[in-house]
Amino acid sequence: MLTDTLMAAAVATEPPPTEAEDGGSIRVRTVWISDLHLGTPGCQARALLDFLREVECEQLFLVGDIVDGWQLRRSWYWPQAHNDVVQKLLRKARKGCRVIYVPGNHDEFARKYLNHSFGGIEVAHEWIHETADGRKLWVTHGDLFDGVIQCAKWLAHVGDSAYEFTLKLNRHLNSLRARLGLPYWSLSKYLKLKVKRAVSYLNDFEEALAKEARKRGVQGVVCGHIHHAELRDIDGILYANDGDWVESLTALVEHADGHLEILDWSERQRAQADSAVKVVEALRTPA
Numbered sequence: 001m002l003t004d005t006l007m008a009a010a011v012a013t014e015p016p017p018t019e020a021e022d023g024g025s026i027r028v029r030t031v032w033i034s035d036l037h038l039g040t041p042g043c044q045a046r047a048l049l050d051f052l053r054e055v056e057c058e059q060l061f062l063v064g065d066i067v068d069g070w071q072l073r074r075s076w077y078w079p080q081a082h083n084d085v086v087q088k089l090l091r092k093a094r095k096g097c098r099v100i101y102v103p104g105n106h107d108e109f110a111r112k113y114l115n116h117s118f119g120g121i122e123v124a125h126e127w128i129h130e131t132a133d134g135r136k137l138w139v140t141h142g143d144l145f146d147g148v149i150q151c152a153k154w155l156a157h158v159g160d161s162a163y164e165f166t167l168k169l170n171r172h173l174n175s176l177r178a179r180l181g182l183p184y185w186s187l188s189k190y191l192k193l194k195v196k197r198a199v200s201y202l203n204d205f206e207e208a209l210a211k212e213a214r215k216r217g218v219q220g221v222v223c224g225h226i227h228h229a230e231l232r233d234i235d236g237i238l239y240a241n242d243g244d245w246v247e248s249l250t251a252l253v254e255h256a257d258g259h260l261e262i263l264d265w266s267e268r269q270r271a272q273a274d275s276a277v278k279v280v281e282a283l284r285t286p287a
Helices: 002-010 045-054 069-074 080-094 108-113 147-151 153-179 187-194 196-215 265-284
Strands: 030-033 059-062 098-101 121-123 127-130 136-139 220-223 230-234 237-241 250-254 260-264
Touching: 045 080, 045 265, 059 080, 059 127, 080 098, 080 121, 196 220, 196 230, 196 237, 230 260, 237 260, 250 265, 260 265
Parallel strands: 030 059, 059 098, 098 121, 136 220, 220 237
Antiparallel strands: 030 250, 127 136, 230 237, 250 260
């Protein structure tokens, strides 16, 4: 039922493109995004649409948890902005961008369709990507290397509910901050980085992925899952996590020369807001 409904959303009539969609201002070779969690109130769909309109690429990897099947089974939530994201991804595929979808644990229903293509979007269990400078990167969501998911799935669902509560609290907090003229701030991200056990979990997860990448004979790994963007060397293996579009609003990109970079879209939004404020203040200041 869930899959059928999402497929219907994917083939719905697409709204006409805006001028910004016809030519993005950021051109890169490859983009990786994950943990969009479409179908949840926490998804920053409008910021994601802004990103997708501004970025042009040859290849786009959707690295899991694109649609949150766990949340949708509990309570249906699918506003127009989430449908617009799906349509934008399909539009990119139609315009020649190769879109590869590697499902995660929240959208594990899509693993039933491995090696199939929907609207030009290819579904794969994992991928080996070769960068412009010849490095091979293993692309995986990362949940298969998460001990909580594999050994105690019920605990993961309990944790997911607690996480949703934190995000709900975070939305109320940021609504207040917006009224006070303050920028967006992630409570859940702050808590994760302050709790010692959470920090230890992040390190263990990163090292486990790097170790598996070495076993596979590749030079690096690109993943998502833990909602923590990172780009670092772990004993000679490049570990790259593209973050998420719930808390951090980040993506991993590959430039034409093979150089990798994490794009922080929330920082870009803050910079644009600051520039707008300065322009208004300048106009108000008498000559």
